Amino acid sequence: MDPGTPSPRIDASPLSLLLSLSPTAIVAIAFVLYNLGLIFHRLFLHPLAKFPGPKLAAVTSLYEAYYEILLKGQYSRKISQLHDKYGPIIRVTPNEIHIRDSRFFETFYTKTQHPNKDGWDNRFGSEHSVLTTVNGAFHKRRRAALNPMFSRRSILNFIHILERHIDTFATRINEFEARKEPLNLSHAFPALTGDIIMDYFFGFNYAQLKNPEFESFHEAFSKIGATGHLATQFPAILPLMNAIPDSITEWLQPAAKPLLKFKRDQWDVVGRTLKGENVKTNDAKKTIFQEILTSRLPDEDKSHRRLADEAQIVVGGGVETTAFTLSIASFHIINTPRIYERLHADLVAAFPNRAAPLDLVKLESLPYLKACIMEAARMSYGLSARNPRTHDKPFTYGGYVIPAGTSVGMTISEVSHDESIFPDSRAYIPERWLDEPKTRDGVPLDKFMVSFGRGTRSCLGINLAWTELYLTLGMMFRRYTFELFEADVTDVEMGHDFFIPVVRTDSKGVRVFVTSTTN
Numbered sequence: 001m002d003p004g005t006p007s008p009r010i011d012a013s014p015l016s017l018l019l020s021l022s023p024t025a026i027v028a029i030a031f032v033l034y035n036l037g038l039i040f041h042r043l044f045l046h047p048l049a050k051f052p053g054p055k056l057a058a059v060t061s062l063y064e065a066y067y068e069i070l071l072k073g074q075y076s077r078k079i080s081q082l083h084d085k086y087g088p089i090i091r092v093t094p095n096e097i098h099i100r101d102s103r104f105f106e107t108f109y110t111k112t113q114h115p116n117k118d119g120w121d122n123r124f125g126s127e128h129s130v131l132t133t134v135n136g137a138f139h140k141r142r143r144a145a146l147n148p149m150f151s152r153r154s155i156l157n158f159i160h161i162l163e164r165h166i167d168t169f170a171t172r173i174n175e176f177e178a179r180k181e182p183l184n185l186s187h188a189f190p191a192l193t194g195d196i197i198m199d200y201f202f203g204f205n206y207a208q209l210k211n212p213e214f215e216s217f218h219e220a221f222s223k224i225g226a227t228g229h230l231a232t233q234f235p236a237i238l239p240l241m242n243a244i245p246d247s248i249t250e251w252l253q254p255a256a257k258p259l260l261k262f263k264r265d266q267w268d269v270v271g272r273t274l275k276g277e278n279v280k281t282n283d284a285k286k287t288i289f290q291e292i293l294t295s296r297l298p299d300e301d302k303s304h305r306r307l308a309d310e311a312q313i314v315v316g317g318g319v320e321t322t323a324f325t326l327s328i329a330s331f332h333i334i335n336t337p338r339i340y341e342r343l344h345a346d347l348v349a350a351f352p353n354r355a356a357p358l359d360l361v362k363l364e365s366l367p368y369l370k371a372c373i374m375e376a377a378r379m380s381y382g383l384s385a386r387n388p389r390t391h392d393k394p395f396t397y398g399g400y401v402i403p404a405g406t407s408v409g410m411t412i413s414e415v416s417h418d419e420s421i422f423p424d425s426r427a428y429i430p431e432r433w434l435d436e437p438k439t440r441d442g443v444p445l446d447k448f449m450v451s452f453g454r455g456t457r458s459c460l461g462i463n464l465a466w467t468e469l470y471l472t473l474g475m476m477f478r479r480y481t482f483e484l485f486e487a488d489v490t491d492v493e494m495g496h497d498f499f500i501p502v503v504r505t506d507s508k509g510v511r512v513f514v515t516s517t518t519n
């Protein structure tokens, strides 16, 4: 080059550099910068930045996704370990706090406030049911409409139908005894609770208890429970799945069949009822469905969509929870001769005639039966998921001010396994509930029986659940002896948190041989 010629000027300004890049490279750089900014914000500037917990959980919800989706419902277990490490209050996702403190449970799930509940709408793909309603005020009015139907009096009006189902169950037990075949209780219980809840909600049932294999919603609930974790991370997934024709979903996941049939049926039943048709075939005075329709709820809360969602979630809530509690109680009572003998002796004393109908009030007066149920309920948790609330004002816990609008959760199983309250908490010990027991520091033990939740959103079905538990266990342990067949404790312990606790996926269920008692 001629030394006199000035060298070409290289314009190295950032803008010109950027303009020289391909569009793909620009998008990639923008993506990286955005995420670096997000990470920086979540770690240092976010209102939850100062809360303890693993940095990865603070930075991305993929941390949660790893435990929930890839490891199949293991985040609640991991959260417990994180509490061991970081203390009672931790940040478990970028925007969520978790507290482990049994003594704070009742204060947190208060009876006087109606906080929002974020997240379950995405998990279930619906915010229309009472369980998944986000807004606290909407929830209050929807729950008020259902309340009368779940009262003790309503359950007593319905008890003759319940007793008929228990009789059908006894007939099925006799069949298995006559054939000397093992009866699968883990299959029979959801069929029983499924028939009951269908009668209670709609006024008819699918006779699942009479089905030779106890075909019920159980398999579907256990197999597709994991979908909720996917939907939590990717909320678009459920609307997408709903758009797929049922025939394809059934081909991909045959276990979903009964649930899809139920969804179609109840959509149809809701539609027919809205048109004024009578779908009720049983002799119940009223169904939950009629209760909602005649309530003072605004019309938008009586839409086809909302009612269908309500039905689906109430049925979901009523089937697996009670059935799992029944499985836990049955397994441990059968597996522990001391418990069986004591319970059976109490039942014989109360009902000397083996074939006589079992009176609910008398069953309720038996302290040991009640203790057996309390212990099973404690170990069944109702829900294994963390249960979030969002307050519109800041509140203080353990020296931390939790900003308004933060989703904060606690988990029932953490209370059930608090060793300072329930020593040897993995063991089934009904005796711990006898004689008005207290904790070491003098608090009544039943304050810590939180399996039905607490506060304004606690279980609506508690009266129905207790009645089912009394009648079913009373009948079984008054009239029969059982022998476990190839079952062990892992058939009734949570293997996966799929919102509800689900046992290890290769469990064959609690199977038993049955013999009628002679006394």
Ligand code: HEM
Binding pocket: 130, 131, 132, 143, 197, 314, 315, 317, 318, 319, 321, 322, 325, 377, 380, 381, 382, 383, 387, 450, 451, 452, 453, 454, 456, 457, 458, 459, 460, 461, 462, 464, 465
């Ligand atoms: C052993 C049996 C049961 C257990 C342990 C149980 C547990 C629970 C728990 C922990 C909640 C609280 C959710 C929250 O705090 O957000 C709940 C809510 C609910 N449960 Fe149950 N449940 C049982 C049986 C039933 C039955 C038989 C029904 C009946 C149909 C039912 C219907 C409901 C409904 C509708 C809700 C939502 C209440 C609301 O959001 O206001 N449950 N249940």
